[in-house]
Amino acid sequence: xxxxxxxxxxxxxxxxxxxxxxxxxxxxxxxxxxxxxxxxxxxxxxxxxxxxxxxxxxxxxxxxxxxxxxxxxxxxxxxxxxxxxxxxxxxxxxxxxxxxxxxxxxxxxxxxxxxxxxxxxxxxxxxxxxxxxxxxxxxxxxxxxxxxxxxxxxxxxxxxxxxxxxxxxxxxxxxxxxxxxxxxxxxxxxxxxxxxxxxxxxxxxxxxxxxxxxxxxxxxxxxxxxxxxxxxxxxxxxxxxxxxxxxxxxxxxxxxxxxxxxxxxxxxxxxxxxxxxxxxxxxxxxxxxxxxxxxxxxxxxxxxxxxxxxxxxxxxxxxxxxxxxxxxxxxxxxxxxxxxxxxxxxxxxxxxxxxxxxxxxxxxxxxxxxxxxxxxxxxxxxxxxxxxxxxxxxxxxxxxxxxxxxxxxxxxxxxxxxxx
Numbered sequence: 001x002x003x004x005x006x007x008x009x010x011x012x013x014x015x016x017x018x019x020x021x022x023x024x025x026x027x028x029x030x031x032x033x034x035x036x037x038x039x040x041x042x043x044x045x046x047x048x049x050x051x052x053x054x055x056x057x058x059x060x061x062x063x064x065x066x067x068x069x070x071x072x073x074x075x076x077x078x079x080x081x082x083x084x085x086x087x088x089x090x091x092x093x094x095x096x097x098x099x100x101x102x103x104x105x106x107x108x109x110x111x112x113x114x115x116x117x118x119x120x121x122x123x124x125x126x127x128x129x130x131x132x133x134x135x136x137x138x139x140x141x142x143x144x145x146x147x148x149x150x151x152x153x154x155x156x157x158x159x160x161x162x163x164x165x166x167x168x169x170x171x172x173x174x175x176x177x178x179x180x181x182x183x184x185x186x187x188x189x190x191x192x193x194x195x196x197x198x199x200x201x202x203x204x205x206x207x208x209x210x211x212x213x214x215x216x217x218x219x220x221x222x223x224x225x226x227x228x229x230x231x232x233x234x235x236x237x238x239x240x241x242x243x244x245x246x247x248x249x250x251x252x253x254x255x256x257x258x259x260x261x262x263x264x265x266x267x268x269x270x271x272x273x274x275x276x277x278x279x280x281x282x283x284x285x286x287x288x289x290x291x292x293x294x295x296x297x298x299x300x301x302x303x304x305x306x307x308x309x310x311x312x313x314x315x316x317x318x319x320x321x322x323x324x325x326x327x328x329x330x331x332x333x334x335x336x337x338x339x340x341x342x343x344x345x346x347x348x349x350x351x352x353x354x355x356x357x358x359x360x361x362x363x364x365x366x367x368x369x370x371x372x373x374x375x376x377x378x379x380x381x382x383x384x385x386x387x388x389x390x391x392x393x394x395x396x397x398x399x400x401x402x403x404x405x406x407x408x409x410x411x412x413x414x415x416x417x418x419x420x
Contacts, residue, residue, distance in 0.1 A: 142169030237263025300327020308366030
């Protein structure tokens, strides 16, 4: 299923990232394939699409789950959700086994092959680059690129802060990472064209002024004078959220404000537990972040990076198995989010994050991360502009100019060569 690049309620934005040289050529198109598994893969795709549209490209979006045959994608997503919810230890064992294997097993490869023809069909005439924000899509695209059936530059944007082997696909021209830590992990697994391009957070995720903070609390019905800890658990609301909320409350350091995503039963149970400030699916996450003093998360996905863009310190606590724990370790290593592994340390560390040296250091590191240029869209735009120039027969002179533009924007030489 194809999705519009802008949601219907998404306001128009002025370009916040400069267009790459040659970007915005008439009919130049970029394809983005994500997956509606949770919200992080789609969230990154939405922001990449917005920035590419601002740079003058046409953007097609597709959900990889819909490219698998016979509704198999939806069945797999549902099974994954149930495994995380009902048998988290089983998910941990599965994650570890695939992590140690270092490459997709025969069954996974066979499954992904069933999507290849449909994936290739998404690359319409006029498309000059393809971007994946989901490991399964990257594996299918890499196989198509390696076999020569896909002839345009192809990128993976790594939405996780840690890099599971499924993210690294032979044939992909460039793997784009938010930080040096996931970039190093990707290189260690043989990823090609690794570039540190920073995270992708929407334009509303910015630091709040004191006046904006007060206004957000009033608007959202939150107490004005006490420290607030924003507790999130992804769009599915999975993990030991009730336990974490109760422990934050009993720490006496902060009042929990919990976002449960689409998990309505969790919302009801938290209210029954006496947690006063509970939200379901929230369309104003920037507002909640502006109102709160610290983010507590359990998966290490896009929400943590959005909080950093708001200047909000981040703690990882009672993380879900698999990627939740490896992301927490990577964020901690990067100095961007402390991983609270001992519940006895929760109150002390929350206090340090809210009003201490650790919190000030995290805010500085998080804002610096989001200030990094060139961004992912600059790398993708340069490659697409080069491919568009060649396909329209502009000639070697423009090709050399585009190559020079790529190199001046710190595009890895590997990507520059493949793109041309």
